[in-house]
Amino acid sequence: MIMKKLLLSVLYFSLPILLFIFLAEWFLTNQLRHSRHGEYSVWNDVFDSRVNSDIVVYGSSRAMVHMDPGIISDSLSLSCYNLGINGHNFWLQYLRHKELLKYNTKPKLIIQSVDVFTLTKRPDLFNSEQFLPYMLKNSEVEKATKSYKGFNYFDYHLPLLRYAGKYKTIGTIFKDLISPVPIDSCRYRGYAPQDQTWNDDLEKARLRFSTFRVDIDTSSVQLFDRFIRECLSNGIDIKIVYTPEYKVGQDFVQNRDEILGIFIKFAHKYNLTFLDYSNDSISFEKKYFYNASHLNRKGSKLFTAKLVSDIKKNNFLGK
Amino acid sequence: MVIYSTIVDFVIGIFLGKETNPIKRKLLLSISIIGNLGLLVFFKYYNFFLDSFVDAFTFFGYEISTRSLNVILPVGISFYTFQTLSYGIDVYRKQIEPTRDFIAFSAFVTFFPQLVAGPIERASNLLPQFYKHRFFVYNKAIDGLRQILWGLFKKVVIADNAAEYANLIFNNSAEYTGSTLALGVFFFSIQIYCDFSGYSDIAIGTGRLFGFDLMRNFNFPYFSRDIAEFWRRWHISLSTWFRDYLYYPLGGSKGNLLNKVRNTFIIFLVSGFWHGANWTFIIWGALNAIYFLPLLLLKKNRTYLGIVAEGKIFPTFREFTSMGITFLLTLFAWIFFRANSIDHAFSIISEIFSGSFFSPIELPKEFLVAVGLIVLFMMIEWLGRANQYAIAKLGPGWPKGLRWAIYYSIMLAIFLFAGNGQDFIYFQF
Numbered sequence: 001m002i003m004k005k006l007l008l009s010v011l012y013f014s015l016p017i018l019l020f021i022f023l024a025e026w027f028l029t030n031q032l033r034h035s036r037h038g039e040y041s042v043w044n045d046v047f048d049s050r051v052n053s054d055i056v057v058y059g060s061s062r063a064m065v066h067m068d069p070g071i072i073s074d075s076l077s078l079s080c081y082n083l084g085i086n087g088h089n090f091w092l093q094y095l096r097h098k099e100l101l102k103y104n105t106k107p108k109l110i111i112q113s114v115d116v117f118t119l120t121k122r123p124d125l126f127n128s129e130q131f132l133p134y135m136l137k138n139s140e141v142e143k144a145t146k147s148y149k150g151f152n153y154f155d156y157h158l159p160l161l162r163y164a165g166k167y168k169t170i171g172t173i174f175k176d177l178i179s180p181v182p183i184d185s186c187r188y189r190g191y192a193p194q195d196q197t198w199n200d201d202l203e204k205a206r207l208r209f210s211t212f213r214v215d216i217d218t219s220s221v222q223l224f225d226r227f228i229r230e231c232l233s234n235g236i237d238i239k240i241v242y243t244p245e246y247k248v249g250q251d252f253v254q255n256r257d258e259i260l261g262i263f264i265k266f267a268h269k270y271n272l273t274f275l276d277y278s279n280d281s282i283s284f285e286k287k288y289f290y291n292a293s294h295l296n297r298k299g300s301k302l303f304t305a306k307l308v309s310d311i312k313k314n315n316f317l318g319k
Numbered sequence: 320m321v322i323y324s325t326i327v328d329f330v331i332g333i334f335l336g337k338e339t340n341p342i343k344r345k346l347l348l349s350i351s352i353i354g355n356l357g358l359l360v361f362f363k364y365y366n367f368f369l370d371s372f373v374d375a376f377t378f379f380g381y382e383i384s385t386r387s388l389n390v391i392l393p394v395g396i397s398f399y400t401f402q403t404l405s406y407g408i409d410v411y412r413k414q415i416e417p418t419r420d421f422i423a424f425s426a427f428v429t430f431f432p433q434l435v436a437g438p439i440e441r442a443s444n445l446l447p448q449f450y451k452h453r454f455f456v457y458n459k460a461i462d463g464l465r466q467i468l469w470g471l472f473k474k475v476v477i478a479d480n481a482a483e484y485a486n487l488i489f490n491n492s493a494e495y496t497g498s499t500l501a502l503g504v505f506f507f508s509i510q511i512y513c514d515f516s517g518y519s520d521i522a523i524g525t526g527r528l529f530g531f532d533l534m535r536n537f538n539f540p541y542f543s544r545d546i547a548e549f550w551r552r553w554h555i556s557l558s559t560w561f562r563d564y565l566y567y568p569l570g571g572s573k574g575n576l577l578n579k580v581r582n583t584f585i586i587f588l589v590s591g592f593w594h595g596a597n598w599t600f601i602i603w604g605a606l607n608a609i610y611f612l613p614l615l616l617l618k619k620n621r622t623y624l625g626i627v628a629e630g631k632i633f634p635t636f637r638e639f640t641s642m643g644i645t646f647l648l649t650l651f652a653w654i655f656f657r658a659n660s661i662d663h664a665f666s667i668i669s670e671i672f673s674g675s676f677f678s679p680i681e682l683p684k685e686f687l688v689a690v691g692l693i694v695l696f697m698m699i700e701w702l703g704r705a706n707q708y709a710i711a712k713l714g715p716g717w718p719k720g721l722r723w724a725i726y727y728s729i730m731l732a733i734f735l736f737a738g739n740g741q742d743f744i745y746f747q748f
Contacts, residue, residue: 002456003455006461009461013723013726016727017727160734163734164733164734165736165737165738167688167736168685
């Protein structure tokens with residue numbers, strides 16, 4: 001009898017909790033699925049079939065801040081979307097590619113921005129909050145993110161659990177309810193131009209290390225190879241682009257040439273265009289950068305115009 | 320290992336019960352002690368002794384080559400070894416009857432809630448509970464669930480959030496100024512308390528849910544007015560173990576001045592060494608001995624036996640100052656406990672005691688959320704300091720709606736402010 005009393009108490013106590021779990025799961029996910037903040041705006045466009053572009057830009061934060069889809073669209077008369085993902089190398093860029101193909105029409109051309117970190121693998125899941133509204137029972141997201149330190153099995157399979165401890169994200173959701181972020185205010189078709197002035201990131205990095213060696217991850221190289229093969233067999237053209245990098249900072253990475261060599265090899269192997277802007281005049285002008293590897297708004301507009309002109313000039317689209 | 324420990328002490332207990340010859344009884348006890356401590360020394364201290372031995376030879380200009388062991392420390396070994404040891408000693412002292420019930424004895428050694436990190440139980444308390452027919456007691460089960468909830472809050476919200484900053488600061492100590500390092504020490508002091516006492520609450524609560532009463536392990540130690548009171552309130556099951564099986568047999572606080580000093584240092588150094596094979600733990604133990612000794616010699620070590628400011632909301636200025644000084648002393652000792660090496664500890668101390676102590680804190684502003692949660696937590700602890708655990712008084716006398724609202728609020732706080740999952744600190748010991 002007494003045990004029955006306890007079980008009944010536990011049951012009554014749990015009912016509001018269960019109700020809360022499902023309501024909160026629905027509310028939080030639904031709000032984030034409509035968010036226009038940072039990466040959410042891009043993921044939402046991908047999952048809601050709003051990308052549907054002839055040209056897509058892939059890459060890390062360098063792609064995100066360097067290539068203006070507006071200029072590309074206007075100059076080439078083709079629709080364009082920038083899918084650059086901040087802080088992530090090729091593994092998560094590939095996830096975006098897979099989800100893009102699942103929910104959108106396939107692009108004609110991929111402009112793949114590469115850099116010294118493209119073929120590395122970081123241990124942590126940077127900005128893990130961006131996956132929250134899409135990861136429940138999504139095997140593609142689970143496959144791409146589970147090997148990182150961030151989420152566990154239950155986060156992918158049980159409702160609400162993954163939101164535990166994410167009070168900042170939850171706070172943002174409630175803030176958005178009061179004053180929503182207007183569409184395209186954070187990222188215009190994925191592009192996030194930066195109005196920052198030169199900061200001391202390079203000097204700080206130099207104080208910590210005199211030079212730096214990037215560990216190339218073999219599995220990332222294999223994935224990059226697979227990606228190219230898949231795209232080509234699907235009739236999607238790829239241009240590999242090494243966007244401008246401030247010349248003074250280029251010496252900081254010891255094995256930069258070795259990494260560039262890998263991309264050149266890929267270009268030769270699959271007969272792809274490889275455009276390297278490491279020695280372009282933009283790379284010598286500090287005024288176009290806000291740190292050694294990121295262009296500011298002015299620099300990115302200038303660079304995108306140059307890129308489009310090179311694509312047109314060499315009739316790369318007609319290849 | 321646990322099976323070995325269980326069988327050895329079960330068999331020795333039976334023989335000790337039968338044997339009347341004092342020499343043979345001593346021999347049996349020695350087998351138990353050597354068998355248990357041998358295991359502990361081999362797994363926990365072998366590499367430490369080896370390295371110290373090599374360092375000593377190197378210091379005198381001799382190079383010797385040795386091979387360190389790459390062994391994994393079995394989980395909970397420091398806890399169940401002490402538990403089985405205490406059984407052997409109690410039987411030897413004829414304080415308890417040896418058990419002939421192997422199942423009950425095995426359950427006593429391996430009782431799952433407290434197997435890996437205590438409380439270190441005594442056979443006299445836990446073993447008889449396995450013989451008794453237990454009835455389900457509704458209020459006891461509810462109390463157990465409540466204690467589990469509070470333990471979870473302490474671990475998941477307070478300890479794990481404090482750990483994030485403590486780890487960041489201690490792991491990158493060279494990059495921070497004195498003020499941030501001091502804050503890091505504060506975060507660690509909160510982390511270790513909430514991590515370990517949170518675990519103990521979960522263990523004790525789980526025990527109560529199944530009808531078992533485990534011993535109390537923490538009694539609001541950061542509200543202690545001197546270091547002697549702190550040690551009566553911190554990791555009670557270990558400190559009373561050392562008191563009963565080491566300090567008293569050595570003579571305790573009796574005897575001449577030299578004996579008192581020796582016994583105090585032995586108990587604190589061994590306590591430090593129990594935590595791990597590292598000189599930092601030994602210094603931590605020595606520091607506590609230095610704090611404790613003046614109180615013992617001036618016979619003031621039992622000044623504070625009751626609850627601070629009992630029945631009052633606020634402490635007196637004197638009580639507040641005493642608590643503050645005691646807390647600062649423990650903070651200083653925690654630096655050695657947490658640091659990777661003695662050099663690391665001294666580099667932190669020299670930075671804290673420099674002009675940079677007055678520089679602004681160099682942490683992302685989110686650390687204020689962690690500080691806010693800690694302040695709220697300490698206030699709840701203060702209000703509940705007369706109880707077994709802070710929210711123990713949320714009993715049947717309260718309206719159900721209010722009680723449930725508080726439980727839901729705690730659960731919501733766990734959901735919203737859960738830190739990044741961190742391993743329990745005491746699992747490594």
